[in-house]
Amino acid sequence: xxxxxxxxxxxxxxxxxxxxxxxxxxxxxxxxxxxxxxxxxxxxxxxxxxxxxxxxxxxxxxxxxxxxxxxxxxxxxxxxxxxxxxxxxxxxxxxxxxxxxxxxxxxxxxxxxxxxxxxxxxxxxxxxxxxxxxxxxxxxxxxxxxxxxxxxxxxxxxxxxxxxxxxxxxxxxxxxxxxxxxxxxxxxxxxxxxxxxxxxxxxxxxxxxxxxxxxxxxxxxxxxxxxxxxxxxxxxxxxxxxxxxxxxxxxxxxxxxxxxxxxxxxxxxxxxxxxxxxxxxxxxxxxxxxxxxxxxxxxxxxxxxxxxxxxxxxxxxxxxxxxxxxxxxxxxxxxxxxxxxxxxxxxxxxxxxxxxxxxxxxxxxxxxxxxxxxxxxxxxxxxxxxxxxxxxxxxxxxxxxxxxxxxxxxxxxxxxxxxxxxxxxxxxxxxxxxxxxxxxxxxxxxxxxxxxxxxxxxxxxxxxxxxxxxxxxxxxxxxxxxxxxxxxxxxxxxxxxxxxxxxxxxxxxxxxxxxxxxxxxxxxxxxxxxxxxxxxxxxxxxxxxxxxxxxxxxxxxxxxxxxxxxxxxxxxxxxxxx
Ligand code: ARG
Numbered sequence: 001x002x003x004x005x006x007x008x009x010x011x012x013x014x015x016x017x018x019x020x021x022x023x024x025x026x027x028x029x030x031x032x033x034x035x036x037x038x039x040x041x042x043x044x045x046x047x048x049x050x051x052x053x054x055x056x057x058x059x060x061x062x063x064x065x066x067x068x069x070x071x072x073x074x075x076x077x078x079x080x081x082x083x084x085x086x087x088x089x090x091x092x093x094x095x096x097x098x099x100x101x102x103x104x105x106x107x108x109x110x111x112x113x114x115x116x117x118x119x120x121x122x123x124x125x126x127x128x129x130x131x132x133x134x135x136x137x138x139x140x141x142x143x144x145x146x147x148x149x150x151x152x153x154x155x156x157x158x159x160x161x162x163x164x165x166x167x168x169x170x171x172x173x174x175x176x177x178x179x180x181x182x183x184x185x186x187x188x189x190x191x192x193x194x195x196x197x198x199x200x201x202x203x204x205x206x207x208x209x210x211x212x213x214x215x216x217x218x219x220x221x222x223x224x225x226x227x228x229x230x231x232x233x234x235x236x237x238x239x240x241x242x243x244x245x246x247x248x249x250x251x252x253x254x255x256x257x258x259x260x261x262x263x264x265x266x267x268x269x270x271x272x273x274x275x276x277x278x279x280x281x282x283x284x285x286x287x288x289x290x291x292x293x294x295x296x297x298x299x300x301x302x303x304x305x306x307x308x309x310x311x312x313x314x315x316x317x318x319x320x321x322x323x324x325x326x327x328x329x330x331x332x333x334x335x336x337x338x339x340x341x342x343x344x345x346x347x348x349x350x351x352x353x354x355x356x357x358x359x360x361x362x363x364x365x366x367x368x369x370x371x372x373x374x375x376x377x378x379x380x381x382x383x384x385x386x387x388x389x390x391x392x393x394x395x396x397x398x399x400x401x402x403x404x405x406x407x408x409x410x411x412x413x414x415x416x417x418x419x420x421x422x423x424x425x426x427x428x429x430x431x432x433x434x435x436x437x438x439x440x441x442x443x444x445x446x447x448x449x450x451x452x453x454x455x456x457x458x459x460x461x462x463x464x465x466x467x468x469x470x471x472x473x474x475x476x477x478x479x480x481x482x483x484x485x486x487x488x489x490x491x492x493x494x495x496x497x498x499x500x501x502x503x504x505x506x507x508x509x510x511x512x513x514x515x516x517x518x519x520x521x522x523x524x525x526x527x528x529x530x531x532x533x534x535x536x537x538x539x540x541x542x543x544x545x546x547x548x549x550x551x552x553x554x555x556x557x558x559x560x561x562x563x564x565x566x567x568x569x570x571x572x573x574x575x576x577x578x
Pocket of ligand 1: 328
């Protein structure tokens with residue numbers, strides 16, 4: 001058994017040793033893993049692969065375990081190898097192996113993350129509609145989407161994020177037919193292109209009023225439809241007005257994106273794919289994939305073995321209006337042609353899962369997604385105290401900006417004003433993000449800003465505070481002229497800190513595979529707790545042994561490095577002071 005070479009993680013190194021020992025003992029190595037020990041007082045890692053093997057080989061598990069353990073004991077990187085219970089292999093790592101791993105991870109800017117085979121991945125999240133403010137329903141898409149974007153980038157992928165703005169269709173016709181009634185100058189293209197007479201607040205209040213008027217009055221609706229048709233036909237004044245409405249909306253929405261630190265490489269929308277729709281429909285008809293049905297055009301997407309019936313995808317209605325699914329299908333074509341991704345990930349409310357199932361099936365059936373994985377990463381709702389989707393006090397839709405401002409305000413109240421505006425923002429927004437990300441995405445959660453900004457419990461501020469505290473220990477050390485030095489792992493609290501840090505690469509990989517940032521959030525929280533225990537049990541600056549002091553200072557640096565990396569991957573900022 002030799003040390004594997006090349007970049008690797010502590011856990012994968014141990015797994016390679018395990019695999020060689022199993023192979024050497026003539027055993028199947030499939031499913032051989034090193035997982036965190038259930039009894040940290042007895043072991044660091046454990047391997048549970050013996051029991052299923054013993055069952056299939058009809059051999060006593062402890063005997064098999066002993067054969068493997070005998071081989072593992074030859075490896076000096078293990079301080080002890082024990083067999084527990086029915087045949088668990090318990091591994092205690094040598095202090096030297098842990099110290100080396102700690103130093104290697106600290107020296108690596110990426111904190112040990114291992115690049116995956118590079119894929120081009122489009123991540124579609126955010127998805128607001130024009131002329132509507134961002135609301136509570138956009139929170140999870142933006143927060144989970146941004147975290148997944150960062151994780152995928154950190155794992156070496158070529159990631160392109162796209163906001164996929166709802167910027168097409170009847171809603172645009174409604175506004176285009178209404179605005180010139182309020183501002184007659186808008187009827188002809190002019191200087192308003194650069195200085196529009198309306199702002200986002202006005203659009204937001206005009207839009208619901210027009211939408212209601214159109215619903216109530218067929219004549220008003222006819223005007224909106226006519227405006228939509230003019231826009232679709234490329235009428236100059238309509239297109240110019242559409243562009244301005246889109247820009248005013250997006251500029252306002254961008255402020256919320258910035259507050260949430262959500263980054264978009266592309267700010268495209270549904271409009272981009274519209275020119276592809278007529279030829280796409282021709283193609284689908286010509287190949288018999290689309291079929292007329294009761295005056296509409298549909299693509300059958302039911303498959304044998306479906307548990308529940310999957311209704312056909314509605315491609316075009318009899319009035320020829322652009323449809324959500326048609327636009328998503330054409331957007332896949334657009335992305336395939338422009339970007340040729342290996343994967344498209346949609347971070348969208350799980351209530352849209354049937355929509356995506358239909359779109360994905362239609363895309364595969366049509367050959368539009370060859371060589372491309374299509375993934376819907378669904379999420380549950382943000383709920384009010386009653387457990388139902390969150391509403392404002394008067395029953396309205398809560399604005400995202402207001403929810404965040406409320407959390408920032410509470411963070412400021414808690415801290416007094418000595419921390420400064422930036423800190424209150426980082427704490428308030430970080431608190432909301434952590435609460436969101438620490439829940440597995442498909443479960444809903446209750447939006448409780450008071451609990452979220454608390455410094456106690458499983459909260460963002462608790463984790464941020466660990467980082468800030470380490471920062472001040474390091475500053476103090478610096479001021480006292482104490483330098484970090486080689487690591488010695490002696491105390492149990494030191495051992496668990498190093499072990500937990502070492503898991504970051506595996507946790508990041510697993511969070512990516514499961515589209516589950518909560519795995520990283522859990523690890524960040526556990527690490528903050530492990531640091532707190534370490535700091536309580538192992539004096540750093542107060543230790544009178546210079547070597548111990550220097551080693552513990554390095555461990556502080558490691559904890560901060562890994563913790564800030566994890567928070568970065570979650571999209572959570574770290575305030576300078578708290
Ligand atoms: N604008 C859509 C909505 O408000 C969300 C868009 C999600 N992305 C997508 N490619 N369909 O529901």
